[in-house]
Structures are given as C-alpha cells and as structure tokens.
Amino acid sequence: MAVDPFGWAGQVLDGRYRAIEVAGDGGFGVVYRGHHLALDVPVAIKCLKVPQSLGPDERATFEQRFLEEGRVLHRLSRASAGVVQALDVGAATSPEGAWTPYLVLEWLEGRSLEDELALRCRAGQARFGVAEAVALLGPAARALGEAHAQRIAHRDIKPANLFLCRVGERRVL
Ligand SMILES: Nc1ncnc2c1ncn2[C@@H]1O[C@H](COP(=O)(O)OP(=O)(O)OP(=O)(O)O)[C@@H](O)[C@H]1O
Numbered sequence: 001m002a003v004d005p006f007g008w009a010g011q012v013l014d015g016r017y018r019a020i021e022v023a024g025d026g027g028f029g030v031v032y033r034g035h036h037l038a039l040d041v042p043v044a045i046k047c048l049k050v051p052q053s054l055g056p057d058e059r060a061t062f063e064q065r066f067l068e069e070g071r072v073l074h075r076l077s078r079a080s081a082g083v084v085q086a087l088d089v090g091a092a093t094s095p096e097g098a099w100t101p102y103l104v105l106e107w108l109e110g111r112s113l114e115d116e117l118a119l120r121c122r123a124g125q126a127r128f129g130v131a132e133a134v135a136l137l138g139p140a141a142r143a144l145g146e147a148h149a150q151r152i153a154h155r156d157i158k159p160a161n162l163f164l165c166r167v168g169e170r171r172v173l
C-alpha cells in the first residue's frame with residue numbers, strides 16, 4: 001500500500017466515511033479509497049496536505065477557504081456531468097493528531113489519462129485517434145466552459161487531473 005501520511009487508513013472520518021487505503025498521491029493531497037457508511041457506496045476521500053504548524057487563526061481561515069472551494073466544486077459538479085461529483089467537505093483530526101481538511105467525492109472506476117497514456121506507450125499501443133480524443137475530452141472541455149462562464153478557473157489541467165472512466169448517461173429526471 002502507498003504511504004499514508006495522515007494515518008487515516010482503517011479509520012472513520014467524522015463518524016461517516018471509512019478510509020480504506022491510499023489510492024493516489026497528488027501534489028496537494030492524498031486520495032483514499034473509502035466507504036460512505038450511511039449510503040453504503042464507495043467514495044474517494046481527498047485529504048489536503050497542510051502544514052501542521054498552522055496557528056488556530058490560520059487554521060480557521062484555511063478551513064473557511066477550503067469549505068468554500070468544496071461548495072464551489074459541489075455546485076459545479078451538480079451542474080455538469082463532466083465533473084466528479086462532490087458529496088461532502090469538512091475537516092477532521094486523525095487518531096495520529098493530523099488535522100485534515102477533506103473532500104468526499106464519488107468513487108470513479110478507471111485511471112487517470114496520464115496512467116492510461118503511459119500504459120498504452122509501454123504496451124506499444126496506438127495513440128488515440130483525433131476523433132476518439134475529441135470524443136473523450138468533450139465532456140471535460142464543456143465542463144471547463146461552464147466553469148469559465150461562472151468565472152472559475154481550474155489552473156491545473158493536465159493528463160494526471162483528467163480521469164478516464166465510464167459514467168451513466170445524463171438524463172432528465
Ligand atoms: N474520485 C476518484 N475516484 C477514484 N480515484 C480518484 C478519485 N479522485 C482522485 N483519484 C485518484 O487519486 C489521484 C490524485 O487525485 P487528484 O489529482 O484529485 O489529487 P491531487 O493531485 O492531490 O490534487 P489536485 O490535482 O486537485 O491538485 C488520481 O490520479 C486518481 O488516481
């Protein structure tokens with residue numbers, strides 16, 4: 001298993017989300033494969049790496065900004081099928097004493113575009129054709145367009161931050 005800097009693996013955050021194991025480690029955080037205990041569905045729990053030396057005021061300011069980001073992501077994800085669904089946002093202290101702002105996201109089955117491209121390259125497979133690439137990137141591009149219309153910039157679009165997965169059709173309910 002990958003390194004678990006917070007000590008959350010096997011623990012429950014805020015009584016609601018069990019962190020099972022580290023699933024990914026990015027620049028800003030650690031993503032756990034987790035379980036939403038009440039809904040009984042898999043989730044991704046994205047925990048932010050923050051300096052543990054923050055004072056109480058800095059921590060409170062940080063938490064407010066993080067909560068606001070969670071709300072923005074939630075709104076965007078409700079409005080767009082091309083954005084991972086955000087289910088919750090909060091901050092919890094791990095049994096090891098690590099203060100952890102966290103986001104709960106729907107669990108996506110698949111892999112990042114970065115991993116997919118590396119796999120294809122190693123296997124000597126053909127690159128994506130233009131039509132296939134356009135079809136695959138379309139929903140993400142439309143989601144970015146919706147974000148821009150709301151004056152929200154992603155600022156870190158790259159293959160590692162695009163996820164290749166199957167999602168159900170969008171429909172009117
Ligand atoms: N919802 C999800 N379902 C399954 N796996 C995920 C999910 N979100 C993230 N991951 C895994 O964790 C890895 C890192 O995720 P992500 O890019 O969101 O984190 P980050 O790089 O720390 O943060 P950011 O890109 O927002 O700066 C992804 O490449 C993917 O493997």
Ligand SMILES: [Mg+2]
Pocket residue numbers: 026027160161
């Ligand atoms: Mg990332």
